[in-house]
Amino acid sequence: MSKKLFLLDALALIYRAYYALIRNPRITSKGMNTNAQFGFTNTLFDLINKEKPTHLAVCFDTHAPTERHTDFTDYKANRQEAPEDLLASIPDIQRIIRAFNIPVVEMDGYEADDVIGTVAWQAADKGYEVYMVTPDKDYGQLLIHPHVYIYKPPSFGNPEEILTAEKVCARWDIQRVQQVVDMLGMMGDAVDNIPGIPGVGEKTAAKLLKEYDTLENVLEHADQIKGALGEKIRNNKELAIMSKKLATIITNVPVEFHEEDYRLKEWNKEALTEIFTELEFKTLGKRVLGENFNAFHSPQQATQTDLFGNAVAAPAAGKSSGKKTTKKDSSAVPLPDWTAVDATETAAEESGATTETVGLVANKNITNTPHDYELVETDEQIKALVKKLQQQKEICFDTETTGTDPNNVELVGMSFSYKAGEGYYIPCPADQKRTQQLLELVKPLFNEPSITWIGQNIKYDLLVFKWYGIEPKGQLFDTMLAHYLIEPEGRRNMDLLSAQYLGYEPVHIDELIGKKGKNQGTMRDVEIEKVKEYAAEDADITFQLKQVFVPLMKEKEVTSVFETVENPLVRVLTDMEFEGVKIDVEFLKSYSRDLEKDAKKCEESVYDQAGVRFNLASPKQLGEVLFEKLKLDPKAKKTKTGQYATGEDVLLKLANQHRIVDDILSFRELTKLKSTYVDALPEMINPKTGRVHTSYAQAVAVTGRLSSNNPNLQNIPIRTERGREIRKAFIPREEGRLLMSADYSQIELRIVAAISGDPNMCEAFRLGKDIHTATAAKVYGIAESEVTKEQRYKAKSVNFGIIYGQGAFGLADNLGISRTEAKQIIDNYKKEFPNIQRYMDEQINLAKENGYVQTLAGRKRWLKDINSSNFTVRGYAERNAINSPIQGTAADMIKMAMIKVHHEMKQGKWQSKMILQVHDELVFDAVADEVDKLEELIIRCMTTAMPLPNDVPVEAEVGKGVNWLEAH
DNA sequence: ATATTCACG
DNA sequence: ACGTACGTGAATATG
Known part of the structure; x- marks a missing residue:
């Protein structure tokens, strides 16, 4: 067998591991971040397992300055200070490497890539296959030697990749790997602060090398190169030469490759056990050391602390009552006993094969929840529990x-907890009569007005109860919403929150009912004892989470928006979802047939014109037909996977070249309408009500908006003739009712005016002007009466663009005008509305200073990338700094209006119902004789729920009709 | 499971 | 040279 040597670029891999896990950090029970340790060890172990190297070494950079630094003081000066967690991980990682008995190679005055390059070539000369393990592409230059390769370890979804010289050449579009340094010399490298030639990037560098082969030759023939490019090259010859030198990896470092030192040896299992225990690598520990490894049989695990270092209720150890304190025995994997198919999968997952993949699961190395949970079954037991809970x-x-x-x-059961570590579970049998009886017993509890009910996504439970006729009277507290305000971009499933904030690993639902997909069972089929453990634990954990989130909200100053907006909205949404909306199924069935017929026509026409039959619904196949067979505009852009893009914007630009485009676009429109709406909606009708009940996600959109799903009723078509038709299918639930729709008018622009305080824009709104016409008049310096349709249209586009932080390029693309014209318009705009520009700058500065921006109601959005050195990433964060407060304030406002409307309608015992929200619109299923009073109520609530500063008026319009289309 | 496209505000 | 306007959810194709 051939000798395989792997050389690891330690720091590069550590960085990668650390950042791969940054959104789901692994935190030990002591609060230490172990992303880097975990990621590195995982990579190392997988590599040994999978690639079976015979020889291996890890290379580090040293702190000593290298020749590159002395030659060029700016070298790597760009690099930000590494995060503290990451630096702290390095000694641990070196211990782990030592425990694996793997040599560390480093050399003062050289960087890891120099050492790796030198050793790689020596080893390859001795007949080794050498794999340099690094995500860094600069190593490409070392592949001159056959038998030397780059090994890119697997990363989030992508498998590992072995880069050969051919692949590297293809990647850079060069002929020989030697040219990698010539490339870098010209295009520079922002990460290492290698300057390169200003204005020359990857594409230009590749083009130049195709013609001149080397950087030196490019510089020699610089006179022949025309235009601005030639000028830049001539002016930056020395910079280019130096850049190439900086990028060149040194391959004569004074190290020698002694084969024996690098051979894989026995691991020091004792040392590994110690480190893994310390780092709380439970599953990984077992993978490396076998089932005997059990990090948590160590004695120091006696106390549990929460985030603030407070002790959390310890398990009731030593109790001699009938209650038991159970602890999951992690060596005996609990398998669902009802299916053999899932058994293998579950076993594989528990062994770590899938669970401990970098980036997927954050923190498994934590304890089970210490607890004492009670089953409550008989009427007497339930009555006693109710008494206690009251x-x-x-x-x-x-x-x-x-x-x-x-x-x-x-309902299969319900659980309660009012004290950490304790919980009660009442099972509800399939016999619905009996379940109703049980519920009558607990009803007094929910009628108690002084109890605050805590839940995670409590809207779900409220809805379930509402169907059984129970509506808790007291206050609510939804931990999911608390977390939404604490960390809007975070993930919020129970397992994750429990691990992150409490350090407990709860029972996974999969362990009870199987994974979704193949024959997933239901809670009903699981033994009551197991459900009890699971259900009571959820209540227990949620109870504990509330205690953590309250101070956390206070610390982050989001308590007010929780109390005045999100938490009160829960009951509103519950009622809206409960009501649902009636759908005219016959209308949709008939419309579906029309669409089908017309789509077919378009499809046939496309095949005729193309001369081939293919799957028109496949963008891939369509791209090939358009750009290869029909040879349309060869400059068509590619998607990131290398396919031809065939999106609407691309196709529209081809429309004048070939008639086929119209048919393709029509086909797309028709099939989209049919599959997404016309055919799907009737399938979603609830058999109990005959209506469609969407579900509003209250903790998903990072800006504070709601989102709607199952089905999404916030994207019902309206912009096209044929799409709009679908709105006719949304009808009142019975005779004698109408649909009513109330829209905010220009709400986001009003918010921009109000919070920027721009005098011209505020004035326009105060005078009740058409804002786009007023904008056009200002921008073009003419009277409002002289504004043409065209000018108004352009001004409208600018107004919207502003909200999103659009630049001249985007506006030009949007309006199909030149960038010069776009820039002119934007410049005028900024001059006429000076405070708008100031607002945008202010938001960006606030984000840079505070790390967040906020809405009028105090909802925050944290923008971690606002100071990124990466242009694109930072730009994205900057646009979010501008847009989030606007979109978010509009979301706050309509939410407050909804709460107000809901409150008044409930007080007044209205028969009409609020049924839908579409960001700036509310839809009502209204009783005919309430319509006039309702209109007044809606408009009053919507316009006064959240007054805007600077006297900017808020306006709303109401429409009504026999369907949603007519109501507009 | 991911990418692409397209529906809405 | 990069990419270029924010926020969503769903259907379809495809690896």
Whole structure:
């Protein structure tokens, strides 16, 4: 067998591991971040397992300055100070490497790539296959030697990749790998602060090398190169030469490759056990050291602390009562006993084969929840529990059900917790009569007005209960919403929150009902004892999370928006979802047939014109037909996977070249309407109500908006003739009712005017002007009466662009005008509305200073990339700094209006119902004789819910009709 | 499971 | 030279 040597670029791999896990950091129970340790060890172990190297070494950079630094003081000066967690991880990683008995190679005055390059070539000369393990592309230059390769370890979804000289040449579009340094010499490298030639990037560098082969030759023939490019090259010859030198990896470092030192040896299992225990690598520990490894049989695990270092209720050890304190035995994997198919999968997952993949699961090395959970079954037991719970001020509750659609499930059980570590579970049998009886017993509890009910995504449980006729009277507290305000971009599933904030690993739902997909069971089929453990634990954890989130919200100053907006909205959404909207199925069925017929026509026409039959729904195949067979505009852009892009914007630009384009676009429109709306909506009708009940996600959109799903009723077509038709299918639930729709008018622009305080824009709104016409008049310096349609259209586009932080390029592309004209318009705009520009700058500065921006109601969005050195990444964060407060304030406002409307309608016992929200629109299913009063109520609530500063008026318009289209 | 496209505000 | 306007959800193709 051939000798395989792997050389690891330690620091590069550590950086990569650290950042790969940054959004889901692994934190030990002591609060230490172990991303880098975990990621590096994982990579190392997988590599040994999978690639079976015979020889291996890890290379580090040293602190000593290298020749590159002395030659060029700016070298790597760009590099930000590494995060503290990351630096702290290095000694651990070196210990781990030592415990694996793997040599560390480093050399003062040289960087890891120099050492790796030198050793790689020596080893390859001795007949080794050498793999340099690094994500860094600069190593390409070393592939001159056959038998030397780059090994890119697997990263988030992508498998590992072995780069050969051919692949590197293809990647850079060069002929020989030697040219990698010539490339870098010209295009520079922002990461290492290698300057290169200003204005020359990857594409230009490749073009030059194709013609001149080397950088030196390019410089020699610089006179022949025309235009600005030639000028730049001539002016920067020395910079280019130096850049090439900086990029060149040194391959004569004074190290020698002694084969024996590099051979893989026995691991020091004792040392590994110690380190893994310390770092709390439970599953990884088992993978490396076998099932005997158990990091948590060490004695120091006696106390549990929460985030603030407070002790959390310890397990009731030594109790001699009938209650037991159970602890999951992690060596005996609990398998669902009802399926053999899933057993293998579960086993594989528990062994770590899938669970501990970098970036997927954050922190598994934590303890189970210490607990003492009680099953409450008989009427007497339930009555006793109710009595006990009635004494409490706050109680967490959770429901277990037969499915995920709260409007179409049966209750399987409910759990309660009012004290950390304790929990109660009441099972509800399939016999719905008996379940109703049980619920009558607990009803007094929910009627207690003084109890605060805590839940994670409590809207779900409220809906389930509402179907059984129970509506808790007291206050609510949704931990999911608390976390949404603390960390809007975070993920919020229970397992993750529990691990992150409490350090507990709860029972996974998969362990009870199987993974979704193949024959997933329901809670009903699981042994009651197991459900009890799971359900009570959820209530217990949620109860504890509330105690952590309250101070956290206070610290982050989001308590007010929680109390005045998000938390009160829960009941509003519950009621809206409960009501649902009626759909005219016959209308849709007939419309579906029309669409089908017309789509078919378009499809046939496309095949005729193309001369081939293919799958028109496949962008890939369509791209090939358009650009290869029909040879349309060869400059068509490619998608990131290398396919031809065939999006609407691309196709529209081809429209004048070939008639086929119209048919393709029509086909797209028709099939989209048919599959997404016309055919899908009737399928979503709830058999119990005959209506469609969307679900509003209250903790998904980072700006504070709601989102709608199952089905999404916030994107029902309106912009095209044929799409709009679908709105006719949304009808009142019965005779004698109408649909009513109320829209905010230009709400986001009003918010921009109000919070920027721009005098011209505020004035326009105060005078009730058409804002786009007023804008056009200012921008073009003419009277409003002289503004043409064209000018108004352009001004409208600028107004919207401003909200999103659009630049001249985007505006030009949008309006199909030149960039010069676009720039002219934007410059005028900024001059006429000076405070708008100031607002944008201010938001960016605020984000840079505070790390966040906020809405009028105090909702925050943290922008971690606002100081990034990466132009694109930072630009994205800057646009978010501008847009989020605007979009978010509009979201705050309509949410507050909804709460107000809901409150008044409930007080006034209205028969009409609020049923839908579409960002700036509310839809009502209204009783005919309430319509006039309702109109007044809606407009008043919407316009006064959240007054804007600078006297900018808020306006809303109402429409009504026999369907949603007419209501507009 | 990911990418592409397209529906809405 | 890069990419270029924010926020969503769903259907379809494809690896």
